[in-house]
Amino acid sequence: MGNVLVWAIWIGAAAACLGSGIAVVSFANPFFSALALIGNLASLAVLFLLASAEFVAAAQVLVYAGAVMVMFLFVIAYLGGRADTPFEGGPSWVSFGAVLAATALLVEIVVAIGLKAGDLLADEAEVGAAFGSPAEIGRFFLTDHLLAFEITSIVLLIAAVGGVILGTKTRAEEQLDRLDKAAP
């Protein structure tokens, strides 16, 4: 019984994941695409939970579906009508090439994983109930992976500084604004 339930939840989450991914790519309006991406991230979090990665699933909902997507929606709302661009560019062979390249990449991934690890995928390791819990992840971050943890903090700091620099007006822009006001 428990087996059937896990499979049912898994299939539902995977279908929602793929469906909302296709929706992100195919919606013309960026606002709806961003909403579809929230659904995609939430269903991915369910898949993470089923792969016994509880902390990563929680972080996914908090960081992505919470913080990052709210920022996306704010920027799309700020841009308003100017966010709408034509669906695809170039002549039709460019679109055909894009579809072809994506399909080729899919085939390549499947072949590479099948050849390299096809027979290793069956023997799954046994894990305890503590696997993927916040306590375990925190312990690993502060012992074995301390360097990665510190580098992540520097990356986030640099990104924050970069965001502020990109957001402030430069001197040239202020001059342009003055010229605009002087000669309407």
Added chain:
Amino acid sequence: MGPDVTWYLVVAALLFSIGTLGVLLRRSPLIVLLSLEIMLNSANLALISFSRLHGDHDGQIFALAVMAVAASEVVVGLGLIVAVARRKLVLDVDRFRVLRG
């Protein structure tokens, strides 16, 4: 017992190619960024399923680092889009040929 690791990897591969299709096909820089997020998340799904396969935490730690890098990338990407929009240029990746200030 739930589904095998193979099924997780199938979903990850499909999501990655959907994201690639979005990056290659769409013209709006916002949707290109959203598709990039899909690609990063499919890589995260593969990392987590491999971490489950080996019974090892390293893949989950890697996935968290990828999440932090993705958040930084969104900050810089959205900053660039807003900076381009403030100069009253058309938001179309086919027209971003010159990145000079």
